[in-house]
Amino acid sequence: MTEVADVSFALPRGRRPADPLPGFRIALVATLFWTGLIVVLPLAALIMRPWQEGIGAMTAALQDSRMFAALRISFVSAFIAALIDVPLGVILAWALVRARLPGRRIIDALIDLPFAIPTAVTGITLATLYGPQGWLGAPLAHLGISIAYTATGIVVALMFVGLPFIVRSVEPVLRDLPPEFEEAAGLLGARPRQVVTRVVLPALLPATVTGFGLAFARGIGEYGSVIFIAGNQPFHSEIAPLLIVVRLQEFDYPGATSIAFILLVASSLCLMGIAWLRRRVARGMVAGAAP
Amino acid sequence: MSTTQSSRREADIPRWLLIAATYTIVGIMLILPPVLVVAEALRNGFGTALTTLADPDALSAIRLTVTMTLASVVINTVFGVLAAWLIAKYRFPLRGVLTALIEMPVSVSPVVAGLVWLLLFGTQGWWGQALDRIGVHIAFAPPGILLATLFVTFPFVARTLLPLMEQQGRDDEDAAMLLGASFWQILWQVTLPNVRWALLSGVLLTTARAMGEFGAVSVVSGHIPGLTETMPLHIETLYNGYQSVAAFSMATLLAAMAMATVGLRSFFEARARNAVIHGQDA
Numbered sequence: 001m002t003e004v005a006d007v008s009f010a011l012p013r014g015r016r017p018a019d020p021l022p023g024f025r026i027a028l029v030a031t032l033f034w035t036g037l038i039v040v041l042p043l044a045a046l047i048m049r050p051w052q053e054g055i056g057a058m059t060a061a062l063q064d065s066r067m068f069a070a071l072r073i074s075f076v077s078a079f080i081a082a083l084i085d086v087p088l089g090v091i092l093a094w095a096l097v098r099a100r101l102p103g104r105r106i107i108d109a110l111i112d113l114p115f116a117i118p119t120a121v122t123g124i125t126l127a128t129l130y131g132p133q134g135w136l137g138a139p140l141a142h143l144g145i146s147i148a149y150t151a152t153g154i155v156v157a158l159m160f161v162g163l164p165f166i167v168r169s170v171e172p173v174l175r176d177l178p179p180e181f182e183e184a185a186g187l188l189g190a191r192p193r194q195v196v197t198r199v200v201l202p203a204l205l206p207a208t209v210t211g212f213g214l215a216f217a218r219g220i221g222e223y224g225s226v227i228f229i230a231g232n233q234p235f236h237s238e239i240a241p242l243l244i245v246v247r248l249q250e251f252d253y254p255g256a257t258s259i260a261f262i263l264l265v266a267s268s269l270c271l272m273g274i275a276w277l278r279r280r281v282a283r284g285m286v287a288g289a290a291p
Numbered sequence: 292m293s294t295t296q297s298s299r300r301e302a303d304i305p306r307w308l309l310i311a312a313t314y315t316i317v318g319i320m321l322i323l324p325p326v327l328v329v330a331e332a333l334r335n336g337f338g339t340a341l342t343t344l345a346d347p348d349a350l351s352a353i354r355l356t357v358t359m360t361l362a363s364v365v366i367n368t369v370f371g372v373l374a375a376w377l378i379a380k381y382r383f384p385l386r387g388v389l390t391a392l393i394e395m396p397v398s399v400s401p402v403v404a405g406l407v408w409l410l411l412f413g414t415q416g417w418w419g420q421a422l423d424r425i426g427v428h429i430a431f432a433p434p435g436i437l438l439a440t441l442f443v444t445f446p447f448v449a450r451t452l453l454p455l456m457e458q459q460g461r462d463d464e465d466a467a468m469l470l471g472a473s474f475w476q477i478l479w480q481v482t483l484p485n486v487r488w489a490l491l492s493g494v495l496l497t498t499a500r501a502m503g504e505f506g507a508v509s510v511v512s513g514h515i516p517g518l519t520e521t522m523p524l525h526i527e528t529l530y531n532g533y534q535s536v537a538a539f540s541m542a543t544l545l546a547a548m549a550m551a552t553v554g555l556r557s558f559f560e561a562r563a564r565n566a567v568i569h570g571q572d573a
Contacts, residue, residue: 019381021464023474027377034370035392038438038445042407043395045417049410088316095313099306107313109557110321116553117325118503119401120523121542124530125324128331135327136319160320221400223506224523228530241402245510248406253415260403267398 046264050257061258066234067243071262073151074240078219081158082166082212088159089166089211090204096167097174111167114160119224126157127228151237153229161225162215169211170204177203206281210274217270221263328546331539343537344544348516352525352541355433359521360501363440368494371448376482378449379456380464390453396445401506404442408435408511431513436521439507444497451493455486488562495556499549 050058061067095101096108114122130137130147137148147153177200185199186192223241231237238246240259247256332340343349378390396404412419412429419430429435463485467477483490505523512519516528522545529538 021380021461021468021477023376023478024381024383026474027373027381028383030370031374031377031389031393034374035389038441039392039395042411042442045410046403046407088320091309091312092316094309099310099313101310101313107317107321109554110317112553112557113321113325113550116499116550117546118505118523118549120503120505120526121328121546122324123505124526124538124542125328128535129323129327135323160324163320217398221398221403223400223402223509228527241400241506244402244406248409248510251415253410253413256406257410260400260406263400264398264403267400268395271398 043264046257046260050254050261053254057254058258061252061254064255066238067240067255067259069235070238070240070243071259073154073236073238074220074263075266077151077154077239078158078162078216078222081155081219082162082215084155085159085162085166085215086208086212089163090170090208092163092167093170093174096171111164114162114164119161119222122157122160122225123228126153126160126225130156130229148229149231149237151230153231154226154237154239157225157229158215158219158222161222162219165214165218166208166211169207169214173204173207174200206277209277213270213274213277217267217274220270221267325546328539328542331535332543334539335536339536340540340543343534343540346537348520349525349537349541351517352520352522353544355436355520356502356522356545359433359436359440360498362437363444363501364494364497367441367444367497368448368490371446371493371497372452372478372483372490374449375452375456376478379453380461380482393446393449396442397450399442401443401504402510404507405439405510407442408438412438430511431515432519435511436508436519439511440501440504443504443507444500447497447500448490448493451489451496452486455489456482459485488559492556492560495552495559499552499556502552503545503549 050061092107092111096104096111101107117125127148128134130140130153132138132141132146132148134148137146140147147156181199181203182195185195190198221241223239223245226239227242230239230242232242234243240263244256244259244263247253247259344353374389374393378386378393409419409430410416412422412435414420414423414430416430422429429438463481464477467481472480503523504521505527508521509524509527512521512524514520514524514528516525520528522541526538526541526545529535529541
């Protein structure tokens with residue numbers, strides 16, 4: 001990044017030297033207006049609304065066991081899905097970078113598919129695919145495994161949604177990892193397994209954690225791809241975003257808002273953690289600097 | 292098993308096992324789903340699939356999605372460019388806070404992105420009833436859908452432009468200023484040409500996300516077929532009504548539109564990356 005030039009000498013008056021580049025005021029006014037209207041105002045409503053009905057309504061909303069069940073299901077499913085995605089994503093990243101597979105370009109394009117497909121399409125597709133009569137659901141049902149309309153279905157949907165985050169976080173780091181590292185380790189007598197566990201995987205760790213965090217943060221708020229395949233039974237397979245919708249249909253605004261608030265705080269914390277990790281990595285380490 | 296291209300040994304884990312794993316993951320997770328969408332749509336033939344798309348409610352959903360997408364893209368592009376310009380080219384107090392606020396919608400669950408508008412404009416919202424009385428309907432009407440879409444796609448243009456604009460600094464802009472260019476001249480003739488591929492990429496990302504948005508729109512729409520149903524919402528209605536062929540036909544169309552947009556974006560993004568000396572992920 002180029003340093004912004006100090007051009008304060010050009011300005012003879014004013015308490016603080018103003019920036020001579022024209023357009024500051026119009027850009028500032030437009031940005032503040034727009035951010036205020038579309039982001040700050042609605043989020044302010046979200047933060048202030050729960051207290052509007054008084055502290056009683058708020059504590060009542062927070063004593064809802066169905067809400068905690070839904071939050072637990074969302075968090076646990078997102079965690080498990082992101083965790084399973086880690087090895088899958090690392091393998092795919094390896095295949096893209098190191099293995100000269102036939103169809104590598106097609107695989108590369110397919111990785112972004114879960115980003116590209118609208119969530120509602122993902123939802124009905126996975127529900128049909130893993131449903132009792134589905135291409136994968138029917139054979140699995142023979143083995144006594146049911147995925148659609150259970151809590152497992154939630155994990156399957158979140159795995160699909162989260163996979164690209166891991167691949168796209170790990171891939172650039174693996175690409176930038178100089179092969180000399182591995183060769184040097186090999187020359188120094190490391191066995192191939194040691195090269196992977198002591199050299200390659202540690203270098204990929206920050207990027208993997210980043211990808212995991214992104215997939216997890218996305219997973220706890222995910223709605224469209226999940227609701228069709230999840231059974232949506234309270235306490236068993238009802239995710240937190242769905243419970244928000246249910247509460248809204250019951251006109252229970254405090255209930256809906258308190259769930260929304262918890263989800264917002266959780267995913268913000270998650271993304272702040274990732275930003276912190278990235279800054280640390282960018283500052284402190286040679287390999288594994290995620291972009 | 293001996294590797295062919297290089298003498299570099301990958302691991303004790305046999306190479307073929309990793310390759311088999313790769314093709315299995317790709318096949319089950321990434322190839323089966325899109326194939327299923329098209330197969331379900333064409334189950335009763337191509338003609339039937341087309342007929343379901345000609346249904347009045349389906350056409351109205353397509354029209355609403357196109358309108359909402361175009362409106363969100365235009366509005367968010369204008370403000371996204373100004374926001375990126377502001378943050379990249381100037382230093383001012385609370386600049387970091389403003390950046391964080393612009394990024395905020397990314398971390399918000401789609402359902403929450405819809406809920407916030409009901410808190411303002413819903414029947415129990417702050418201003419909902421007052422506006423209803425003077426005949427302004429926002430929740431459960433197209434304006435609410437637009438606001439929800441704007442919120443969800445708010446950061447993408449600014450986010451795509453920012454790293455590139457910051458990297459380019461403002462030497463070009465300062466030179467233009469010293470030559471007497473006005474703000475709009477600098478923006479149109481200096482800054483935007485410098486970032487044109489990134490801008491296009493941000494616009495396309497906004498487009499893809501706007502047309503596919505489900506959760507946020509679902510909360511504010513009220514699901515009135517023919518009036519407030521976008522394509523994703525109509526897919527839900529059809530699917531829940533056991534009209535599988537119609538649902539998947541609409542899904543095929545929507546997915547094709549979104550994937551074409553994203554595909555175009557990867558193409559331009561590659562060009563954008565080539566345009567910068569050090570490729571930076573947007």
